[in-house]
Amino acid sequence: MEQIKIIRVAQGKNSTLSHLYIGSLFCCYLLEDSIRMEKIQGLTCIPEGEYRLRLNTWAGMNAKYTPKYPRLHRGMIEITGIPNYSLVFIHIGNYHTQTVGCPLTGSYWQRLDGDYQVLHSAAAYKYVYPLLVEEIERGNDRVVVEKGTQLASPPEL
Known part of the structure; x- marks a missing residue:
């Protein structure tokens, strides 16, 4: 099976x-x-490690995505097994203020005022969502979160 990875590449x-x-x-x-x-609740990314992916059909966010993407949506992609975290979903958003501890999808990125943001989030979500659902259904439900070899430091203040 192909490994699913989240590789951290830069810090704002x-x-x-x-x-x-x-x-x-x-x-x-x-x-x-x-x-x-x-x-810090809602202000900290998930720690490095290996976790499980599953489709969550019962959380409140699921009710927002079902009507928005009726042909695509089959449940929120949840990252589970993270110590001291719950309801961590891969979802749409552009700014770190919208993450609340969850990864937001983006087609490209930019840095503004010392922080990163992702853009064309919905397009990236619509692309990656069926790929991840297919992997989960095949039993490939593990995701590894790791630091990239050249993780950029936060910009100078």
Whole structure:
């Protein structure tokens, strides 16, 4: 099975930019909150490690995505098994203030005022969502989160 990976590539003042891969295929950019040694609720990206992916059909966010994407949506893609985290979904958004600890999808990125943001989030979501659902249904439900070899430091203030 092809490994699903989130590779962290850059840090902003309050944001972390990552790449999402399925095997060797780059699928999209991801935006998360800052990397922190101690978790601050809603302001900290998920820690490095290996976790499980599943389709969550019962959380409140699911009710927002079902009518928005009726032909695509089969449940929120949830990252589970993260110590001290719950309801971590891969979803749409552009700014670190919209993550609340979840990875946001993006087609490309930019840096503004020392922080990263992802753009064309819905397009990236519509591309990567069926790929991840297919992997989950095949039993490939593990995701590895790791630091890239050249993780850029936060910009100077």
